[in-house]
Amino acid sequence: MEEDIRELELRAILEASNDNIVITDGQGKVLRSSPNCQFIYGMKNEELIGKTVDELEKMEVFSPSVTKRVLQEKKEVQVMQHTLTGRSVMATALPVFDESGEMIRVISFSHDLTELRQIKEDYEELRAKMEYYQSEIQELRDKEQHTDGIVLKSKEMNHVWQLIQRVAPSDATVVFLGESGVGKNVFARAIHEKSSRSKEAFIEVNCGAIPESLFESEMFGYEKGAFTGANKEGKPGLIELANKGTLFLDEVGELPLNLQAKLLKVIQEKKMTRVGGTQPKQIDFRIIASTNRDLAEMVKEGTFREDLFYRLNVVPITVPPLRERKDDLLQLCEYFLGMFNEKYGTDKVLHATTIHEMLDYSWPGNVRELENLMERLVITTENRIIYPSALPFHTKEARSVADEQEAEETPEQAENLQEAIQNVEIRWLKRAYRQYKTTYEMADYLGISQSSVVRKLQKYGINS
Missing domain, CATH: 1.10.8.60 (Helicase, Ruva Protein; domain 3)
Structure with a gap:
């Protein structure tokens, strides 16, 4: 009766267990197995029972056999197995001895690691892709940092660049402020190239370089016969050439006061009339301006029109x-x-x-x-x-200091090979003496012993 109860208990354990349990006798013959072994090993219980682990290993039901290792080593063993169904399992087996010390049973149980292994492989693949994408992003960033001479290493320039990217797609008027030579014209062209007008003309006008007497005819153009010496066919002005594109007014603070009113009217109405003409032309252009002067202060002084200032000062960007x-x-x-x-x-x-x-x-x-x-x-x-x-x-x-280093690294004239070798040796020693704090570090850099470094420094008086 008691044996029947133990049999029922053992059967219940095997059927309820989530592990894959296999029990063999002391010679490796399968006595029992849990039902879910079929899913892992591809064989039903009745097919497993009665076969030895040697036979099952040769049939590649599992490889290697953990039970076989226990029979040989007579101790608990753990191995990674590959099964007939193509799965990976972590198998652990332990021996059972009777009172006389004879091995009578081997119990093995295994955990299916196939999904875990797949997750690990997926993770490794994902990590490799992430590293690839990160390198691609960094490469794109590096390229972006050298766009037409624009360097974006500093926090200040990155802020300027982000602002440019935000305003470029719009038609908002932008005025660049900053000292002469900071690259305001480069940024103005960058805005044009990132805008919807990029395929049209970018007309740059240096307001300080055109003589006042010629400014009106250069900006607005003229009709034929407008004045003595004019082109017989007439000439379009710079504003007209910027139609559908961008008009960049460089150094706008240099504009004479009397011409500022005419420019303001064109900006407001987007219409212009050539010198000597009577019919106004509708012009569609975007205004970008730049100056190294303080326009707000010029407004207070009365040298720059307040209404023109507010027309231009829609999006001010200061380039440091x-x-x-x-x-x-x-x-x-x-x-x-x-x-x-x-x-x-x-x-x-x-x-x-x-x-x-x-x-x-x-x-x-x-x-x-x-x-x-x-x-x-x-x-x-x-x-x-x-x-x-x-x-x-x-x-x-x-x-x-610099001349000493220059002389040190410049080849010296030597009368013979021995002197030339000494010159090279001195230069290397001086370079190491400048760069490192201890003779041990110098020795590592020069590839010689520390005692040799000390001796040579004394010989040439380098550490005096």
């Missing part, structure tokens, strides 16, 4: 000077150096001390000054390495 965004300087140097190296077929590079001096400089001419300087350095310097002495603002204080 280069001295306030030193984070952009290195990238701008890289951009212009690469551009002029390609233009002139050279391979010039900036020495580290040159970069330090450029970072300390105030750049009153801003990006324009930097661009012109980089072109000059690429053309005029003889050596591949551009040293601080080539800079027009090279200071006397920095000259001694």
Whole structure:
């Protein structure tokens, strides 16, 4: 009776268990198995019972056999199995001994890890895709950081760029404020290229470069015979050429007061009449302006019309000077150096001390000054390495240190091979002495022993 109860209990456990349980005798013959083994191993209970684990392993029902390992090692074993149904399971088996120490049973149970393994593979694939997309995004960001000379490394310039992207699709009037040379014209063109007018003309007018006597005829054009010396066929003005496109008024603060009223009327009515003409023409254009002057102060002084100021000052964008965004300087140097190296077929590079001096400089001419300087350095310097002495603002204080380094890295004349070797050795030692704090670090950098470093420093008097 008691045996019948134990049999019922064992059967209930096997049927209720979520694990895949297999019980064998001491020789590896299957005595019992749980019903869900069919799902994992692909064989019904009646097909498993009576077969040995050797037979089942040869049939590739599971591989390797965890029970077989227990029979050999006589201790608990855990292995990863692959089954006939193509699943992956973690199998654990343990021996059962009688009172005399003889192994009479082996009980194994396994957990299906197929879904977990698939999740892991999916995760790895997703992570690989994420890394790929991140590298693609970074590449796009890097390209965006060098758009037509626009560098967006600094927080200030990123703010300007985000504002430009927001206003570009609209037809709102934008006025760029900032010092001369900060790149206001580059940003104006960027707005045009990102707008719906990008396929039409971008007409740039330097308001300070056109003589007052010619400004009206240049801006509005003229009809044939309008005045002595005029083109016989007449001529369209710059405003007319900007039809459907963008009219960029650079240095708008230089406009004479009497011409500001005429420009205001055109902006308000989007109509203009050529000099000597009688029929007004409807013109569709977007206005972008720029100035390095304080227009609000000019309004107070009476040198700039208040109504024109408010017409232009719809979206004011201030471009910070280069001295306030030193984070952009290195990238701008890289951009212009690469551009002029390609233009002139050279391979010039900036020495580290040159970069330090450029970072300390105030750049009153801003990006324009930097661009012109980089072109000059690429053309005029003889050596591949551009040293601080080539800079027009090279200071006397920095000259001694920089010249010493320049001399150190410039090949010296030697009378024989031994002297030439010593010169090279001295240059390497001086470079290591500058860059590292201890002789152990210097030794690691130079690839020699620490004692050799100490001896050579003493020999050449470098640490004196």
